[in-house]
Amino acid sequence: MRRKFLARRTKGEVVFDIVNTIIMIVICFMMLYPVWYTLVNSLNDGTDAMLGGIYWWPRVFSLDSYKAVFADSKIFRAFGVSFFRTIIGTVVHVFFTSMVAYGLSKRYLMGRKYFMAMGTVTLFFSGGLIPTFLLYRSLGLLDRFVVYIIPAMFNFYNLLIFQAFFREIPDALEESAKIDGANDFYIFFKIIIPLSKPVLATIALFTGVYHWNDYFAGVIFINNPDLQPIQTFLYRVIAETTSVHMLQNMPAGIRTTSVTSHTIRLATMIVTTAPVICVYPFLQKYFVKGMLLGSIKG
Amino acid sequence: MGVKSTASNNATIFCNSKRFFRKLKEQKYLYMMVIPGIIWMLIFNYIPMYGIIIAFKDYNIISSFFEAPWAGLKHFSDFFKDDWFPIIMKNTVGISLLKLVFGFPLPIIFALFLNEIRNSTFKRTVQTISYLPHFLSWVVLGGIMITWLSESGMINELLVNMGILDKPVAFLGEPKYFWWIATISDIWKGLGWNSIIYLAAISGVDVELYESAIVDGAGRFRRMWSITLPSISGTIAILFILAVSGLLNSNFDQILVLRNSLNASSSEVIDIFVYRMGIQSARFSYATAVGLFKSVIALMLLLLANWVTRKLTGKSLF
Numbered sequence: 001m002r003r004k005f006l007a008r009r010t011k012g013e014v015v016f017d018i019v020n021t022i023i024m025i026v027i028c029f030m031m032l033y034p035v036w037y038t039l040v041n042s043l044n045d046g047t048d049a050m051l052g053g054i055y056w057w058p059r060v061f062s063l064d065s066y067k068a069v070f071a072d073s074k075i076f077r078a079f080g081v082s083f084f085r086t087i088i089g090t091v092v093h094v095f096f097t098s099m100v101a102y103g104l105s106k107r108y109l110m111g112r113k114y115f116m117a118m119g120t121v122t123l124f125f126s127g128g129l130i131p132t133f134l135l136y137r138s139l140g141l142l143d144r145f146v147v148y149i150i151p152a153m154f155n156f157y158n159l160l161i162f163q164a165f166f167r168e169i170p171d172a173l174e175e176s177a178k179i180d181g182a183n184d185f186y187i188f189f190k191i192i193i194p195l196s197k198p199v200l201a202t203i204a205l206f207t208g209v210y211h212w213n214d215y216f217a218g219v220i221f222i223n224n225p226d227l228q229p230i231q232t233f234l235y236r237v238i239a240e241t242t243s244v245h246m247l248q249n250m251p252a253g254i255r256t257t258s259v260t261s262h263t264i265r266l267a268t269m270i271v272t273t274a275p276v277i278c279v280y281p282f283l284q285k286y287f288v289k290g291m292l293l294g295s296i297k298g
Numbered sequence: 299m300g301v302k303s304t305a306s307n308n309a310t311i312f313c314n315s316k317r318f319f320r321k322l323k324e325q326k327y328l329y330m331m332v333i334p335g336i337i338w339m340l341i342f343n344y345i346p347m348y349g350i351i352i353a354f355k356d357y358n359i360i361s362s363f364f365e366a367p368w369a370g371l372k373h374f375s376d377f378f379k380d381d382w383f384p385i386i387m388k389n390t391v392g393i394s395l396l397k398l399v400f401g402f403p404l405p406i407i408f409a410l411f412l413n414e415i416r417n418s419t420f421k422r423t424v425q426t427i428s429y430l431p432h433f434l435s436w437v438v439l440g441g442i443m444i445t446w447l448s449e450s451g452m453i454n455e456l457l458v459n460m461g462i463l464d465k466p467v468a469f470l471g472e473p474k475y476f477w478w479i480a481t482i483s484d485i486w487k488g489l490g491w492n493s494i495i496y497l498a499a500i501s502g503v504d505v506e507l508y509e510s511a512i513v514d515g516a517g518r519f520r521r522m523w524s525i526t527l528p529s530i531s532g533t534i535a536i537l538f539i540l541a542v543s544g545l546l547n548s549n550f551d552q553i554l555v556l557r558n559s560l561n562a563s564s565s566e567v568i569d570i571f572v573y574r575m576g577i578q579s580a581r582f583s584y585a586t587a588v589g590l591f592k593s594v595i596a597l598m599l600l601l602l603a604n605w606v607t608r609k610l611t612g613k614s615l616f
Contacts, residue, residue, distance in 0.1 A: 127346025
C-alpha cells in the first residue's frame, strides 16, 4: 500500500519534503550550534578568543583553559559534590520511591485510598519556598550535604510512574512466590526489581539529570562554598558577576595570557555538560518511554 | 471480595477489630514499605503546607510557627500596596503569556512536521538532537545566553558586521529585551522535549485514515490539518490546561540566571520576589504571603482552564 503511494508523489509533495527536510536540518543546527560554539571557544587561546570571530573552529588551539579548570581545587571540589550527590541521590530516590510505590500498588492494602489522596494533593499544592526553607532550618538540614538527598528522595509523580509499571507485572509471579513463603520484601527485591529495569532506568535517568543540573538547592540551602555543587559554582561565576564585567572571579595563579576568565567559564560549562551529553543518546529509548508512562497518568 | 462481605455480615465490633489486626499482620511488610513514604510526605509536603499559616502571622526567626502573633491579612495588603506589586505582576504574566502564545504551539507544529519526514533514521536523529537542550542546565544555557548577548558577544558581532546595529547593545542590560530573551531561550530548551508527547499521540493515529484521505486527493497540509491535528486534540487540551495553570510559575531557574540589576524592572517575577524577600531579606511572613497568593491563583487558573477546555472540547484533566 505505502509503496504505491510513495511512487505517486506529486511535484508539490516533493517540494514539501525538501523544504521540510531543510527546516529540520536548520532546527538541528540551532540545537547543536550553541554547544559547538562554546566548545570551540573554550579550546581556543584565551587572549585570542577576546578578539571574537571564532564560530566554527578554534583559531589558536589551546587546552590551557581545561588544564586550569582541572587544576582549580574549588572547581574540582564542586565536581566532587555534584558527583556524589548525583550517585547517592539517584540510588536513594529510586530505591525509596519504588519501594513505597510497590507497597501502594497493592489494591488490597488497608487505607490505600487515603494514602493515594494524600499524595495526589501534593501534586497540585505545596507549602512554597519559605515554609520549606524554615522546615529545613529547624530540621538542621541547612548547610549539610544531606539537604540534597533527603528532600529529593521521594516524589509522588514518580511513584505514579512506578505504579503504572508494577501493575503490568502478572500477579501469578508474586503469588507463586508467596505460596513458597516469601514475604513482600523478598518479592519486591528478588522478583519485582529485576523485572522493572526499564522503569528503574527511566526514573534513575530523570533523577540523575535533575541532581546533576540542579543549582537551586545549592543557592538557597547552602552557604558553605565547600558544599556547592558544580552548577551552583558555575551560577555564581556566571550570573552574579555579569554586571560587574565578569572578570576577576577566577582564582589567581591560573590567569595567564592563554587563559582568561571567559574561556575558563566556557571550559567549565563544557566539562559540566559533557557527562550528560555523553550519556543521553544511549538512554534515549528509556526516557521517551518514561515520558509516555508519565503522561498516561498525568 | 466475596469472603470479605460475608464475613462482615455477621461481624461485631470486636470481630471487626480482630479482623483489622489480622489484616494488619498479614500486610505488615507492605506497611513497612509504605509508612516511611507517608512519614516523608507528612514532613516534607504537609508541614510546609501547615507552615503557610505564617502568612497570617508575624513570624520571626526565634519563635515557632505556633507562637508567632497573628497579623491577619496585613502581609497581603502590604503586598498589594508594594511598589513592586504592579511590576512583578506585569512581568510574571507577561513572560508567561509570551511563553504560552509562542512556546505552546511550536512543539505541536514541530511534531506535525517531523511526523511528515519519511526517512526514519533521519527522523530519529532529528528527535535525538532536538532533546539535547532539555538536558543542559539553565546555568549552562544562561551562561551561553549571557556570553552571546554581551556587548562583545557573538550576536552583537554579527549584527554590527551586517550593519543592522551601529554599535553593540548590552541586550541583557536593557529591560525591553528581557521578556523575549526569556521566551526564546525557553522555547529553545523545550521545543524537542515537549514534542515527545505529541509525537507519541500522532503515532497512534490510524494509518487507514491517511490512506483514504490520500485516495480522496488530500495534500500534506490538508492531512495534517484535518486528520493529525484533530486526532491529537485530547492531548493538546490536557497539556493546555496544565500550561495555563502554570501561568504564574515563571521559570525560577531560568530567570535567576538571566536577571541582573540592570534588567530588574522587567525580570522581577513573583518567584524571584519571594526569594529576595524571604531568603535574602528574611521577611518570612511577607514572602510566604506572596507565595500563597501565587499558589491560590494557580489553583484557580487550573480549575478555570479545566472547565473552559471541557466546555469547548469535551476533554479535560478531571
